[in-house]
Amino acid sequence: MKITVINGSEKKGVTYKLKEAFLEGFKDKAEITEFYLPKDCPNFCMGCIRCFGDGEDKCKDREYIAPIEKALLEADLLVFTSPVYVYHVTGAMKNLLDHFGYRWMPHRPAKEMFGKRAVIITQCLGGGESSTAKDIKDSLSWWGVTWIKTVKFKLMSEIRWDKIPDKKKDAMVSSVKKLAAKCAAIDYSKPARSGLLAKGKFMAVRMMQTGLGKENPEYRDFNYWKDNGWLGSARPWK
Numbered sequence: 001m002k003i004t005v006i007n008g009s010e011k012k013g014v015t016y017k018l019k020e021a022f023l024e025g026f027k028d029k030a031e032i033t034e035f036y037l038p039k040d041c042p043n044f045c046m047g048c049i050r051c052f053g054d055g056e057d058k059c060k061d062r063e064y065i066a067p068i069e070k071a072l073l074e075a076d077l078l079v080f081t082s083p084v085y086v087y088h089v090t091g092a093m094k095n096l097l098d099h100f101g102y103r104w105m106p107h108r109p110a111k112e113m114f115g116k117r118a119v120i121i122t123q124c125l126g127g128g129e130s131s132t133a134k135d136i137k138d139s140l141s142w143w144g145v146t147w148i149k150t151v152k153f154k155l156m157s158e159i160r161w162d163k164i165p166d167k168k169k170d171a172m173v174s175s176v177k178k179l180a181a182k183c184a185a186i187d188y189s190k191p192a193r194s195g196l197l198a199k200g201k202f203m204a205v206r207m208m209q210t211g212l213g214k215e216n217p218e219y220r221d222f223n224y225w226k227d228n229g230w231l232g233s234a235r236p237w238k
């Protein structure tokens with residue numbers, strides 16, 4: 001199996017240790033590709049909207065985005081990690097998610113995303129872990145992913161791994177390992193089922209694209225939907 005990890009920070013701190021604990025059981029079973037932010041996506045999305053209008057290949061940051069996108073599309077399991085920074089994901093993670101705005105369902109979602117599984121790992125000192133997980137989940141679910149599991153923690157006293165009491169560390173590690181065991185037991189030859197919510201969102205966008213295509217038959221997103229057969233009977237889920 002293939003796992004692609006997007007690390008929202010380059011720091012080898014608490015988030016990193018939890019992610020390592022998650023991956024431990026996969027080391028000899030899976031092909032793991034990791035990206036570290038901001039190193040692997042160092043430039044900001046400037047809002048030029050070329051990805052939406054002219055195509056993703058026109059993004060000024062395509063050299064960084066293309067290998068990340070390839071690894072995301074090829075993976076059986078996606079792992080996104082971020083510490084909480086002022087109640088949200090790190091700026092580096094938000095920047096990466098911005099670069100994939102064109103993959104949101106109202107634009108040009110990748111069909112591969114509809115059967116994929118994903119895990120979100122986040123932790124904070126005292127608050128903001130739910131809004132941080134939601135930052136990532138919003139993008140994943142609008143990309144079409146429906147099987148999304150989250151592990152989130154409040155550290156409450158100390159944020160340096162070596163200073164965190166052993167009892168607390170053990171509880172966090174055991175929780176991520178439990179989720180890892182659940183993920184390892186999955187038969188990845190069978191795609192995850194797309195739920196009613198994802199299907200509903202897809203059908204609403206399908207109606208919108210049909211209308212937009214009538215107004216402008218050259219519209220890029222409309223043609224993408226048409227070429228995929230989604231305005232007819234084809235669907236991205238199995």
Ligand SMILES: Cc1cc2nc3c(=O)[nH]c(=O)nc-3n(C[C@H](O)[C@H](O)[C@H](O)COP(=O)(O)O)c2cc1C
Nearest residue numbers: 013014015083084085086087124125126127128159
């Ligand atoms: C810039 C910055 C902002 C933070 N904001 C919050 C916050 O809003 N809520 C919180 O509970 N912890 C906050 N923290 C603590 C982090 O979520 C985290 O627990 C800590 O940085 C350790 O994680 P790491 O070792 O993976 O970097 C913040 C830390 C930094 C550096």
